[in-house]
Amino acid sequence: MTEKTDVVILGGGVIGLTTAYHLALEGLQVTVLDKSDLGREASWAGAGILAPGNLSKAHRPLDLLRAFSRNRIESFSLQLKESSGIWNGFRKCGILDLEAPSAATQNAWVDEEIAFQSAEPSQYPQVQFLSNSGIFFPDGALLENPLHLQALIRACEIQGVRLRPNSHSIQMIKAENRIESLATVDGKRFAADRFVIATGAWTELLPELTPMKLGIFPIRGQIVQLAIEGEMPVSCIVESGKQYIVPRNSDEILIGSTEEPEAGFEKANTPSGIQGLLDFAHNLIPILRSAQQVRAWAGLRPGSKDGLPTIGPIPGFDNVFIGAGHGRSGIQQSLATAQILTDLVLGKRTFMDISPFKADRPRSQATEPLFRS
Ligand SMILES: Cc1cc2nc3c(=O)[nH]c(=O)nc-3n(C[C@H](O)[C@H](O)[C@H](O)COP(=O)(O)OP(=O)(O)OC[C@H]3O[C@@H](n4cnc5c(N)ncnc54)[C@H](O)[C@@H]3O)c2cc1C
CATH class of the missing domain: 3.50.50.60 (FAD/NAD(P)-binding domain)
Incomplete structure (x- = not known):
């Protein structure tokens, strides 16, 4: 047919x-x-x-x-x-990047006229209980x-x-x-x-x-989802290196992600992958230790050489x-x-x-x- x-x-x-x-x-x-x-x-x-x-x-x-x-x-x-x-849940919530950029990266942001500002913990009410300074991008956004x-x-x-x-x-x-x-x-x-x-x-x-x-190959990424009871401790995206915390909606947080090219086409969560993500989030925002893990999943990014x-x-x-x-x-x-x-x-x-x-x-x-x- x-x-x-x-x-x-x-x-x-x-x-x-x-x-x-x-x-x-x-x-x-x-x-x-x-x-x-x-x-x-x-x-x-x-x-x-x-x-x-x-x-x-x-x-x-x-x-x-x-x-x-x-x-x-x-x-x-x-x-x-x-x-x-x-x-689709699109919203401009901002991105707080906790990793210091290279001079070249910062110059490129300036050249592209991307809005950003250095921020001390007291200057960003979007994230409670955080003690690191970072760079805030007000035009960072997300969708579900x-x-x-x-x-x-x-x-x-x-x-x-x-x-x-x-x-x-x-x-x-x-x-x-x-x-x-x-x-x-x-x-x-x-x-x-x-x-x-x-x-x-x-x-x-x-x-x-x-x-x-x-030169296209799978790169596994794992994500953990937490349920938040009460006030959300994070209302913007928080990134540190390749890991991040994302407020998905009013009572859920995603913690991502691993980067595992060695996993090939094996799309599964691993105990060490999940634990690494939880450790990252708990160290950054200790109150998340009390949040319940709802689920975890993995996906295969189409990596490129x-x-x-x-x-x-x-x-x-x-x-x-x-x-x-x-x-x-x-x-x-x-x-x-x-x-x-x-x-x-x-x-x-x-x-x-x-x-x-x-x-x-x-x-x-x-x-x-x-x-x-
Ligand atoms: C954990 C994780 C976090 C990510 N976070 C972000 C993010 O925050 N922001 C961002 O921009 N991107 C993010 N990405 C990357 C983004 O999701 C991918 O780059 C994007 O989804 C790729 O889209 P795609 O349509 O090429 O691939 P896919 O969504 O994988 O779609 C490819 C489709 O092709 C189908 N297919 C393959 N072979 C065949 C065949 N022979 N016959 C029929 N169908 C076939 C598959 O079934 C699949 O549905 C993330 C990815 C992962 C895994």
Whole structure:
């Protein structure tokens, strides 16, 4: 059985679904395939931290992705709410970073005209019981991943996107330098004029992409959720190195996250991972010792060898594009990535030069992001 639409998107995470929604708004008929439930992998597991950004001043490739997305996410959240009826929990709560930045990083914040201020503990009422000084970014924001995914899925449905969960694609059916269809494990075929690959950490498992050595691999991240009774001790995001505390809603706190490339595709919590996160939070905000651990989960970030996502046409094919490898910042970069992929599918000029993200770039140097999440 073959189903045909204008575009088939492989992967129903935040990158695939956001792209599907944008393409559907452009009038294209779109199908999204996912090997399991839609939006239940890295995009669901993340903490939803959105670093600040200033599109008119950003100039490095990663900064442009971050700034474009950050500038649009508030209005996009409202658009999703209007369409789906689901509010994704977006709010500008600020980020307090407890780690001293290098002079180069601080200069880059100044160049991008990002608002920030050094703060002593008494100056930030957003966090009680904390004795460290830090740097506060008032424009730091967050959203609640499960709600954002639900809103995207619903909005896609309303726009007529054909959503096909439990459709594990195992083969690309080729005709010369084009893909004609994707074959799934249960014998179905999904044909289209153009294809978008948004398979996150699993991208290099696709047999046709494995030889390309895209440098995309899984990096496990664990998160612990605490229930807070009474007053919330934290109302902004608190970051220290790669770990953070996130107030998810009025009575829950997330503590994240581990970074475990050695775990491969093993998506499970470990006692040492959970204990490390609890120790971090308890040392920082001792009152959290009395909070109850509600649950813990793990997700597989699509890591990238050089710290950059791969976005653009896939070499050797005329009708296939990819958006994968966003590492720790895929929610944050999703709107820019979806816009680029939409423009590529439509044959339009992209809003930025995408050559730094091309699939066949040399991947020798690692790019450090200006913000860790
Ligand atoms: C613990 C943790 C914390 C994070 N915190 C943040 C944060 O605060 N801010 C931020 O911006 N980012 C954060 N991230 C990163 C962010 O979640 C990811 O970068 C982003 O979700 C990647 O989106 P994606 O759509 O590429 O991947 P995914 O959400 O993993 O989606 C890929 C989809 O492709 C499907 N798929 C794969 N192979 C196939 C196949 N062959 N056939 C069919 N379907 C297939 C998978 O089932 C999956 O649903 C975090 C991630 C983790 C794990």
